[in-house]
Amino acid sequence: QVQLVESGGGVVQPGRSLRLSCVASGFSFSTYGMHWVRQAPGKGLEWVALILNDGNNKWYADSVKGRFTISRDNSKNTLYLQMNSLRAEDTAVYYCAKRDLTTEFDFWGQGTLVTVSS
């Protein structure tokens, strides 16, 4: 069965960096695009970034463009989110989610909490 396991969250000061990971199993990772989606405490869902299966095509939400970088290592079945210049408003649970061939977010990980605070 499909499993997505995020890690790397924690407490970080404003302006610092953090890298999240998402290890995938139960499907052919290199075949599918992958997303990051976040949810601020008590708030709704916000799409963050998408990377296609070959890693060469990426898209970002305006709120993170220029600060966050999505990447993947298909040999390790792992998705990454490099987050630089973090702000208080980046505080959220970050989920990785799988893209199906024609539809989005068919499977989600359990999430990892990032708290940006001094």
Add this chain to the structure above:
Amino acid sequence: DVVLTQSPLSLPVTLGQPASISCRSSHSLVYSDGDTYLSWFQQRPGESPRRLINKVSDRESGVPDRFSGSGSGTDFTLKISRVEAEDVGVYYCMQGTHWPPYTFGQGTKLEIK
């Protein structure tokens, strides 16, 4: 960006009674391939979101048939024919037609009356 507006935002329902959530889009969600990429997600308390329905009305494997999706163009509805206790949570619509960005509705919190 496409804005999705859900209503109501809070939905108290008696067990066994039906429930309905509306999702209205600022733009038509019909894609050039003829499909409409509107999905519904359920997020139970303390859990990750789970996709219930994609492309307006295609129910995911394992989703009870009391859940159904309908609509077209800019107006969509998620219906639960008879609410059960396990249905408590927040429901989101999401559009994948005009991206980036992918956008979600604000969420509708379903609770048992």
